[in-house]
Amino acid sequence: MPRPFRTPQPAPLPTLIALALCAWGQASALPSEADEGLPLRSSRVLSSPARSGGVKPALVISAGKISAQAEQQADATGGAELRYGELVLTSDKLSYRVVDDLATAEGQVRIDQNGNVFTGPLLRMYVSRFEGEFLTPSFFLKATGGAGKAQVVKFQDSEHLTATQGSYSSCPIVDNQEPAWQITARNLRLDLAANEGEADGAVLRFLGVPILAAPSMSFPLSSERKSGWLPPNIFLDNRSGLELGVPYYWNIAPQRDVTVTPFVMTKRGVGVDSEVRYLEPDHAGRINIDLLPSDRLLGRSRWSLKLNNDGKLGDWRYKLKSERVSDDDYWKDLSRRVESQTPRLMASDFAMNRHRELSWGVIDTYARVQQWQTLQGTDALAQFDSPYQRSPQVGIRVTTAADEAVLDSFRPWGRKARLEGGLELEYNRFDLPGSARPAQAPGGQRVHALGHIAAPLGGEAWWFIPRISFNAAAYDLDKPLDDGRSRASRVIPTLSIDHGWVFERDTTLFGRDMRQSLEPRLFYVNTPYRDQSTLPNFDAAAKDFNFDSIYTDNQFSGVDRVSDLHALSVGATSRWVSTAQGEEILRLGAVQRFLFRDQFVTPDGQPVTQRFSDLLLAAAAHLDEKWWADSTLEFNPETNRSVRSVLRARYSPGAFKTVSVAYRYARAQSEQVEVAWQWPIYGQPITQRGANAGSSCGGAWYSAGRVQYSLRDKRLTDSVAGFEYDAGCWVLRFGLERLSTGRAETNTRMMLQLELVGLSQLGSNALKVLKDNVPGYRRLSSDRSPSSDFLP
Structure with missing residues (x-):
């Protein structure tokens, strides 16, 4: 037995007025002056009703035939339609009792409420409360794009409903045919406001075969977060066999959640993965713990730990990122659980920084501790040198206003010339992790200073940036050098000049209007030779030789190596940009470096005596919406052979x-x-x-x-x-x-x-x-x- 309807409050005055207006066409006793009153015009375009001052929207009924008794009842037949705010109800026959606010609809009944659609043969509903009962309806939910049917649907309000003997699927509804997949349940409760559904006696069927059943099941109606069991994870590989995991998601609060995934591997055993996430006002991060208590293949426990956290403490920002695993073969056997981009090198990095902006520039104060775990393994030929750890790194960096823009080759158009500069002072303690190779040189301490002064000049189509810099470092080593010294120092100055132009003209390319640019650039650098072969190398590495690095004054990143370089880089780039879309259609570029003297401090340790460096060529094209292509080429002019090349093309017609x-x-x-x-x-x-076509x-x-x-x-x-x-x-x-x-x-x-x-x-x-x-x-x-x- 359906529960009895409650007696509602009388309908508001706007409802009575609307009913009276709708009945004018059927009441012949009205005065003729009423014909010139305000007419009602039906509209298929819905808009949100105005609700100023708490006034409810008007209720409007239209149909082929309407008979009404003022403040009592209205009956409509022949395409009846009732509108109340965002609710649209249509049926063959409609009866509305004003006193009870009760609508009864029969024959091809359809409800459209906020994009959710219900259709069926019989409906009884209290309109203003959106409370009622629908017999044997079909329904469509806007939030998911899915549909279903039920024996009875009961509406508690516009956001809550219950379906008895219901089913749900996103597959198209086809007469006399079951959908490809569907959830069936004895009782299905939907909370549209919370995007949450609950099902009792639920069974998930796929192609008619039950694949998941539960006495009680809850699920989200959209991509919003919700606590509960997630779909199982299934993995299969040749090292661990078949793995099955069932995640449980706990939505603790809007800013905190936990996911725990028990799993079983056919070759290795049972374990659990876990993830904790949090997003607080001053701290945000993630903690992952993966545990395999007893690996049957190795006979011992295995684990991984990942920490990621960002936050602030007063004026200081901090960042923690750490990853550790139990053994050297973890990255091979359980690679899915490794996040590091270098799977055999795990970093633990904690850094703090305070950034202060002043009227004349910026002061950055920072500290850092960096540790490494190297997964060497037992294969001696596959082992590698470990990077040095920083325990700790402490420094201060001072830069004048707009100095970073100069370093990034910003073109100071229209700006007055002025001196700009920066200074970095830093202390580092370097040591090796316990997993480092025995042949590696031990660590030590280093104090360095990096400074520069620049005087950028420029106009709307050119720039000229002279720059003087120095790199100074002093070392205190754990192991003496070959000459017996445990302390050493050096200072290396550098002069550079960066000069470029931008020329533009209007032209055409393949019949399309274009703006072509020609951008020649010169970069001069002069760094004297200083013997660094006996000094330690804690953090310097060779830069890749490309279009960016050829315009820099040092071929090394880091501090410990500075290339002696007296050279001029000459290059040019030309671009064709569509004047209609502003999109780059074609780009061509070339650059080469000329040495004025031999270079001795090089990435491979071998002196460079040839005057002309390898020629770098680059091209990129997007001549058609379907095609993209780009290429780079490094060409050796002495051997007349390419050294490196990359060619790429992509075709996307739809x-x-x-x-x-x-x-x-x-x-x-x-x-x-x-x-x-x-x-x-x-x-x-x-x-x-179409998404609903076919089977x-x-x-x-x-x-x-x-x-x-x-x-x-x-x-x-x-x-x-x-x-x-x-x-x-x-x-x-x-x-x-x-x-x-x-x-x-x-x-x-x-x-x-x-x-x-x-x-x-x-x-x-x-x-x-x-x-x-x-x-x-x-x-x-x-x-x-x-x-x-x-x-x-």
């Missing part, structure tokens, strides 16, 4: 269609070809048929992946390849991912993921793998589901 090709070559080092793609291979795409058997097949092949080693390197099947309301992804873990070792993982559009994603996170590896990849259901691309 949605979910992209193919990219890349070729990378470094003489005597590597030669690699890469192909990446996402492309339909069979069937008509859902985007062409589960009429979807489209896609292929996606990235394959890297080493021409030098004649083998595949890191690669991923898979297939996707898009049925409209569900998407299936499966494929293989191959990761190199050594000279002759690989880890091959199988990916299998089922996405129920509008509900969730089950299985391994193949979606994230494809997005990370395929340039231009798009999620097939991106226009049909609010869910995140990176759900587990």
Whole structure:
């Protein structure tokens, strides 16, 4: 028995007025002067009602035939429609009792409320409270794009409803055919305000087969966060076997949550992954703890710990980032749980900084502690030198206003000439981690000073920046040098001049109006030679030789090495920019360095005697909306051969269609070809048929992946390849991912993921793998589901 309706308050005065106006067409006893009164005009365009001063919106009824009794009842037939604020109710027959505020609708009843739609044969509802009962309705939910049906739907208000013997799916409704997937439940409670659903006696069926059942289940109605069990994670690889994990998400507060994932690996055993996230006013971060108490393959426990935190303490900002693992082979066996971009080198870094802006410039005071964990392994040929740790690093940096802009080659157009400069003073204690190779030189202490003065000049189309700088360092070493000294120092000055022009003209390219620029640039540098071969090298590394580094005064990053360089870099870049869209269509560039004397402090330790450096060439083109291409080439003029080259091209003719090709070559080092793609291979795409077209058997097949092949080693390197099947309301992804873990070792993982559009994603996170590896990849259901691309 449905519960009895409560007696409502009388309808407000605006409702009675509206009913009276609607009844004029049927009342013949009204005075003729009423014909010139305010007419009601129906509209299919809804707008939010004005609610100033707490006044309720008017209730309006229209139909082919209306009979009404003032302040009592109105009956409408023939396309009856009732409007109340954002509620639109249509039916074949409608009866409204003014005193009770009760509407009864029969025959093809439809409710449209805030984009949610309900249709069925019989409805009884208190209109102003949106409270009532709908028999055997079908429904559509705007938040998820899904639909369902039930024996009875009861409305508590416009945001809360209960469905008895209900079902839900995002698949299109087809007569006499079950949807490809659906959730059925004895009772289904939906809280649209909180984007939350609860189901009792719930069963999830896919293609008619039950794949998940629970006495009670809660789920979000959108991508909003909600506590509860998440879909299971399924992974399969050749090192750990089949892994099954079931995450539980706890939404503690708007700024805090926890995810705990118990898992089991067929080869290794049982473990748990956990993640804690927090976002406080002065602190934000994440803590990850992954634990495998007993690895059956190794006979011991294994773990990983990750700490990430940013915050402030008074005027100081701080940042903590740390990652540690239990053993040297963790990155091979459990690579999915490693975040470091250098999987064999784990960093722990804590830094503090205070930034003060004054009228004349900026003062930065900073401190830092940096530690390393190196995963060396037992293969002596695969071991590597560890970077030095900083324990601690303390410094102060003073720069004048706009100095950073000068360092970034800012063109000071229209500015008056003035001196600008900066000074950095810093102390470091360097040492080695316990996992470092025994042959590495021990650490020590270093104090350094870096300073410069510049006088930038410029106009609207040119700049001229002379600059004098110095690099001074003093060392106190743990192990004496070859000459017996444990202390050493040096000071190295540098003079540089950066000069460039920008010329522009209007032209055409392939019949399109363009603005072409010609940007020549000269960079002169003079750094005298200072012997640094006996000094330690704690943090210096060679810069990559490219279009940016050739315009710098030092070929090394860090402090401990300064290249002796007396040279002039000469280059030019020309760009073609569409005057209609402002988009760069074509770019060509070339640059080369000329040495005035031999260079002795070099990245490889060998003196450079040739006067002309390698020639750098670059080109990029976007001549058509479907095509992108770019390339760089390093050419040796003495041998007339290329040293390094990169060629890339991408073709994207439409949605979910992209193919990219890349070729990378470094003489005597590597030669690699890469192909990446996402492309339909069979069937008509859902985007062409409409999201609600077809059935589960009429979807489209896609292929996606990235394959890297080493021409030098004649083998595949890191690669991923898979297939996707898009049925409209569900998407299936499966494929293989191959990761190199050594000279002759690989880890091959199988990916299998089922996405129920509008509900969730089950299985391994193949979606994230494809997005990370395929340039231009798009999620097939991106226009049909609010869910995140990176759900587990």
